[in-house]
Every structure is written in structure tokens, then in C-alpha cells.
Amino acid sequence: MQCSYSDAGACRSCTLIELPYPRQLAGKEERCRAALGEHPGLRWLPTVRSAEAGYRNKAKMVVGGTARRPTLGILDAAGRGVDLRRCAVCSPGVRAALPAVARFITRAGLEPYDVPRRRGELKNVLVTESPDGELMLRFVVRSRAPLAAMRRELAHLRRELPNAVVVTANLLPEHKAVVEGEEEVVLTERTSLRMRLGAVDLHLRPQSFFQTNSPVAEALYAQVAGWVQEVAPAQVWDLYCGVGGFALHCAAPGRRVTGVEVSAEAVESARASARAAGLQGLEFLAADATRFALEAPAAPDLVVVNPPRRGIGAPLREWLERSGVRHVVYSSCNPDSLAADLAAMPSLRPVRARVLDMFPQTGHVEVVALLERAA
Structure with missing residues (x-):
């Protein structure tokens, strides 16, 4: 991608702009594979590519x-x-x-x-x-x-x-x-912006986080929904749920889905989206994700986590390790914190993984993994 601002030295935000796009992808794939490590039975799905320019919404x-x-x-x-x-x-x-x-x-x-x-x-x-x-x-x-x-x-x-x-x-x-x-x-x-992504419309209010690459975000939600459908859990928690993208896409008849997010604005967005879509079995709570998990009387069948760059942190990963949760879907924007969290959860092993290039021209990358508890 050519950029006059970068050429003139006015902006250096796109740190990989001088690398051809295939080389950018190869480097991100290598980094994500190193983060997840070698696991028997782990299958990597094809990387979700992005447009090289004009992708930021x-x-x-x-x-x-x-x-x-x-x-x-x-x-x-x-x-x-x-x-x-x-x-x-x-x-x-x-x-x-x-x-x-x-x-x-x-x-x-x-x-x-x-x-x-x-x-x-x-x-x-x-x-x-x-x-x-x-x-x-x-x-x-x-x-x-x-x-x-x-x-x-x-x-x-x-x-x-x-x-x-x-x-x-x-x-x-x-x-x-x-x-x-x-x-x-x-x-x-x-008061809200309608974000049409796949089968679900998200209603984005001010101060609510949303992925900056709409086509790749749509692919991410579809991938997670597909894995959840394959596992067919009766109860799902979506921790760090933001505006409810994962929770809303994972809703199904007879399934209970709880989204937890510290931002009250984001929770209002999620609730509005659920009402507009007429989805049943969904609950969204404005609360700290870790505290919610630690104080819950029982664990669900599957947990989705989409934490900030620092990862889920020691208390939550220790809870997940001992919780008995059968499956975890971990969506990460930082392979390094993902690696640290996985190392602390040896009973939960990656069985599927996919790289999604949410941020072309930069070193940032999204990787999503389906974790399964070892027998």
C-alpha cells in the first residue's frame, strides 16, 4: 500500500507498510502459531485476509x-x-x-x-x-x-x-x-448506530467498543458461532462481551447465553440488539467479568472470552483451569498474553485456531482458538 503521509515521514502508525501483504500475513501466522504452541490434534483454519486499504470503520x-x-x-x-x-x-x-x-x-x-x-x-x-x-x-x-x-x-x-x-x-x-x-x-x-453483520444487527451506542474492521469482524463472529453450534452447549458465558457480538451470534433455541461487560453503555447496546432481533435466552450484565465468574454458583458448558490486550489475567485463568468448563473460545488481539494465559491452563488444549487479519499494515493481529478440556 502506498501512503504519502508515510513516505513523507508525517505518520508512522502503519509499521508494516513497507512489507508486501503476503509477508505481513506470514509473519502474523508464525507469531500466532508460536503463541499457541504444538498440540496434538490442533487444526489451523485458513487465515481470514482483509482489504489492504480502506478497512478501518x-x-x-x-x-x-x-x-x-x-x-x-x-x-x-x-x-x-x-x-x-x-x-x-x-x-x-x-x-x-x-x-x-x-x-x-x-x-x-x-x-x-x-x-x-x-x-x-x-x-x-x-x-x-x-x-x-x-x-x-x-x-x-x-x-x-x-x-x-x-x-x-x-x-x-x-x-x-x-x-x-x-x-x-x-x-x-x-x-x-x-x-x-x-x-x-x-x-x-x-442514539445508536446500526451495524449489520451477518445474521445479527448490532446497535452501537457511543462509548461502546467495536472491532475496527467490519468484514473481518463478521468472519470472526461467524467462526465462533460455528464452533459453538458444533459443541452445542446448553449454557454459554460471553465474558468481556462488549456490545454482545459473540453472545448474539451464539444465541439458539433452548440455549442460555449470558454476556458480561464492565461498560454500561456497551451492555445497553447489547440489550437493544437482542430486543431488536427478538432473541430469547439472552442476558447481559454490567459487571466485572472475573468477579462474575469467581462468584457464580456454577460454571457453564462453554465460555467465550475476548479480553483486552493484557489478557484474562491470573484469577480468571486459574478459575477456568479448575472450573470443569468443557470448552473455551478465546479471541485474542495479543498473541503474547494469549500464550501466557494458555500456559496457565494446561487442561484446556487448543483443537481449532484461526488467524484473522483485523489490522493490515500494522503488527496487530487477531487470533481465535477453540479450547477443549483434556479427558
Whole structure:
């Protein structure tokens, strides 16, 4: 993939961009195989490839410059804005929206936050595109001061971007290195973005995590649903369930599925999706996944885990090892933490595995494995 920003040294986020795509995939496959190790009977399924460019359904743009001439991209070492509106890994719909977003910033007089001087208002803009081309726009600001101007200019923005169905202001008053704050002010009638993936529509609310590569996410959900259907458990836990993607795809008549996620916003998204789909036997809880498992009176037949990069951690992996759970589906975005967790669960052995290239041009990779308890 060719990128003028990388060629000019303006952005180095795509660390593998100089490697041909087949070599990128080979390196990721080797890393994932090393993480899972050698196990008798382990079968690797073909890697799920991605489009090399235009695959990111979400852009996290730091705002720099001035209200009259904003930059959308990253900050350089001195805290100055570097404009990346034509970033090649962002989806065409996301890229097409950014000029209108910049004009909205100018019309509303949203002064970009100056990190070195700790002055200004607008910190980040988060743009998410659904598979149907609808958009969620989130403007991360320091205070409520710009809300009146944002509401005043909202109609103009939506005339330019009629597919911007959800627009919000996220409040982040603190000076700290995070993308967003805890409070969200929704400026539109709609409060969620419909993400159509396979047989299930997910309803994504602000502050809810979702995979950044929609086609590969669809393949991931389908793979996990297929394994669960093969095992045919009566009860499933989906720990770190996010917006409920795995739980919703694993629902079946007569099966009880419980999704657990610490983010209340994500849980509301999952519940809305279950209601819209008319699915039965699903329950979603806003709780800590590890605490939920340790305090539960009995273990289910199958557990799905999709943890953050640090992995599931010692308490949960120790519980899984002694729990008697027959099968675990482990979806990981970090083969190193996956390897550490598997080493601590010797009774649960991988029998199926698949690499999914969720993040081309970078060293990040997703790997999913079906674990089975040794007899």
C-alpha cells in the first residue's frame, strides 16, 4: 500500500507498510502459531485476509491547528497538528466525511485544544461508519461551553452529511492522555448506530467498543458461532462481551447465553440488539467479568472470552483451569498474553485456531482458538 503521509515521514502508525501483504500475513501466522504452541490434534483454519486499504470503520482524529484551519489526524512531537484526512486505511466513507467535519468545526468556532499550553476546547473527533454507510460523529470537548454553537450548526452539518445519523459531544475536562471522557451529550434523535453483520444487527451506542474492521469482524463472529453450534452447549458465558457480538451470534433455541461487560453503555447496546432481533435466552450484565465468574454458583458448558490486550489475567485463568468448563473460545488481539494465559491452563488444549487479519499494515493481529478440556 502506498501512503504519502508515510513516505513523507508525517505518520508512522502503519509499521508494516513497507512489507508486501503476503509477508505481513506470514509473519502474523508464525507469531500466532508460536503463541499457541504444538498440540496434538490442533487444526489451523485458513487465515481470514482483509482489504489492504480502506478497512478501518473508525477514525480517532486528534484536532489541531485553529478553528479557522483545523487539522484532523495526530500531533507531532511539539504538539502541533498533522492533518491525515486522506489516511488510506480509513474507509472511503470516513475519509469523505472529514472535510465536512472540518467545516463544522470552523462554523461552530470550536477552538482546537492546544496540548502544550492547555488551552482550547475541541480535543478529538471520532468517526464510525456502519456497513450500510451511516455515520456516528463524536466531538470530544473540554466543557459544555460549545454545545450551543454545535446545536446551532448541527442542521448544516447534517445537510452536508445526511448519513450522519448520530452526533454527540463527549466531555473530557481533564488534561490527560485518553481519547474520551465519561459523559456523553447526544445531539441527534438517534442514539445508536446500526451495524449489520451477518445474521445479527448490532446497535452501537457511543462509548461502546467495536472491532475496527467490519468484514473481518463478521468472519470472526461467524467462526465462533460455528464452533459453538458444533459443541452445542446448553449454557454459554460471553465474558468481556462488549456490545454482545459473540453472545448474539451464539444465541439458539433452548440455549442460555449470558454476556458480561464492565461498560454500561456497551451492555445497553447489547440489550437493544437482542430486543431488536427478538432473541430469547439472552442476558447481559454490567459487571466485572472475573468477579462474575469467581462468584457464580456454577460454571457453564462453554465460555467465550475476548479480553483486552493484557489478557484474562491470573484469577480468571486459574478459575477456568479448575472450573470443569468443557470448552473455551478465546479471541485474542495479543498473541503474547494469549500464550501466557494458555500456559496457565494446561487442561484446556487448543483443537481449532484461526488467524484473522483485523489490522493490515500494522503488527496487530487477531487470533481465535477453540479450547477443549483434556479427558
